[in-house]
Amino acid sequence: MDTSQASHPKMLKLLGIVLFCGLLTPVQGPDPGASFLVSRGEIVNFVAETLVKNGLLLENLKAIKIPDIVREGSLLSALLKITGLHIVDMQLPVVSLELLPSAECRVRVYSKLEIQGDYLFGAVPDPIDIFAAVNITVKLRIADYSSGTYQVVFEDCHFVLVSIDISLLSGLLPVSVNNLVSSTLRNTLPSLLCPVLYAVFNFVKTHAESTMNMVLQVGAVGSIEYQLASLPLLFEQHTRLDLSTLVQPAEGGSVAPAAGSAPAALPPLRGNVLNLGLTEAFLNTALPMLAQIQRQVFAFSPDVVSEAPQLTDAILALIPPGCSRCPVSTPLSIVITEAGAPVIALEANKATVKLPVRILVFTNLADGTVLTVLALEADLALNADISVSDDHLLIEASLDSVALVLESSDVGIVHVSDLVRPMHNLLEEAYVPPLNEALRVGIPLPKLMNIDFTGAVVQSLEDLLVLYV
Structure with a gap:
């Protein structure tokens, strides 16, 4: 038996599968940050x-x-x-x-x-x-x-x-x-x-x-440009549309999702009018523009943090004995600044934001000098509650955990593990609220074919956020 003749039909079948899959692959364009299935x-x-x-x-x-x-x-x-x-x-x-x-x-x-x-x-x-x-x-x-x-x-x-x-x-x-x-x-x-x-x-x-190609303002912090990224794909009961996304901060420049990301695999419609998939890569270009907040400077006070006295006592307890310049009754102050861009991670039914901040605890001495009691690097893990309102994707953060690393101390503090819980409370009360206020502007969504997002159900999948309408 001629094996080349026997394999010929298999080769034709394989070629047919390859050609068919090629028809389902969008024409090459910018990497899509948003993908739609429309009924x-x-x-x-x-x-x-x-x-x-x-x-x-x-x-x-x-x-x-x-x-x-x-x-x-x-x-x-x-x-x-x-x-x-x-x-x-x-x-x-x-x-x-x-x-x-x-x-x-x-x-x-x-x-x-x-x-x-x-x-x-x-x-x-x-x-x-x-x-x-x-x-x-x-x-x-x-x-x-x-x-x-x-x-x-x-x-x-x-x-x-x-x-x-x-x-x-x-x-x-x-x-x-x-x-x-x-x-x-x-x-x-x-x-x-x-x-x-x-x-x-x-x-x-x-x-x-x-309704696909538009530039939408993101409050006063910038804009997001959506553009059709490839030819629409037509199927018997729906059409697929992939949009590229470009984030344009108000201070200038533009940021696109990381190159090379494959088009998202969207769940089937199953009776929905529309499924919208937003990639993790796109959200991580938009989130840093939203989450820009001014550095937080405040004195340790129960007006700002309910457990300010406990946090003060915990910090003072870490100071080694015999420190002549160390504060005893001088009030402590704190500065919190962002130390890097927030990063969102999507997994099944869960969205988490990682945000690095720098925490500086200091006091003003009688001689006019500033004493740095603590300089900390803090990695915040925040749970992200994601919803849709007025055609905007809204993210509300709640603090899950804090990891502290000592950067430096002018008073000889060498370990900070005892500060994790009181620092968690401080950040939850004094830092997360202004962060949520900044996030409240939301990510504007393109109203594809004028479809209203009111009542959309949001689901987090691996590397993809899906909105069902």
Whole structure:
């Protein structure tokens, strides 16, 4: 048996799998920080709403000039003309959508058009009203991604005149004239309506892109730019859209998620309108911009920290005996500053923020000099409670644990393990509240296809935060 012939079908099968997977891989663009799955039904709603918004479709239809319908006179019939035909109104369109994995879709639009004109069959024109129920199917293909945009290629337009109802102000129209009008409109309307739908669907596409490509302000601290990162991927029941993200702090510069991150594997919709996945890499570019707080300087006082006396006693107890310059009754003060950028870590049903800070405990001596009692490095582990409000992702931190490392001491302190609990209380009361105040501005979310995030459910997965709408 020829083994090369036996392996040939397997090779073809493997090649087919590779090609199919290639179709599911987005066209290479910037690394996506946000990925969406949008249900087919929600896309239909967006298309339908866009068609009727500000009379978009109707106004374009009104601009159509329908040719006169003329029947030449003869020995058996008189000259007949129907002139000035134009569309004056339309029934709310019914839109349906078929998504094809070959980056194609079929959009069907059903509506009833009201057409008016003048019926000339004698000396006096007679107003004519035509109600034409039409069903138009447009086949589209998306292609040619480039910097946040793509092209819509119109491949086919199929027109069906479902029914027609004609009435005259003066009475009923003869059957022969009714048939003439029906056959004429059936022949002329496709060439008139299809170009209108082409133009309108280009507008729908541009409008859809405007909900993907946007720069959103983050309070006074900066902005976040979202941009379509690759061609949309079409599946039978949903579409996938990947957006690149660029964080732009107010002080200048810009930060993108780390290069080389693969597109997120989003959970299936399972009846949801939309799933939005935000990568850990994106959140770690946005969080440092939000979590900028001024250094905290305050005196040890029960007004600031409820356990200030206990913390003072714990620090003074660490001072070695015989220190001539060491404070005894002099009040202590503290300075807390950020020592690095906060980093969020996502895992199943849990989000944690790691934040390094520097804690400086000092006192002002009588001679005007400053004595550094303690200089500490503290690694804070904060639980992150994540929610959505007003189309913003909100993060609220609560202190979980503190790890202290002695940096230096002018008074000879050599160990700080006894300070962990009182320092935990101090940071929880005096540092976490201003941190949460800074975080309260939130991360603005792109309103893809105008979908409202109200009531979104938030779930933390490994390296990914998912919002279910």
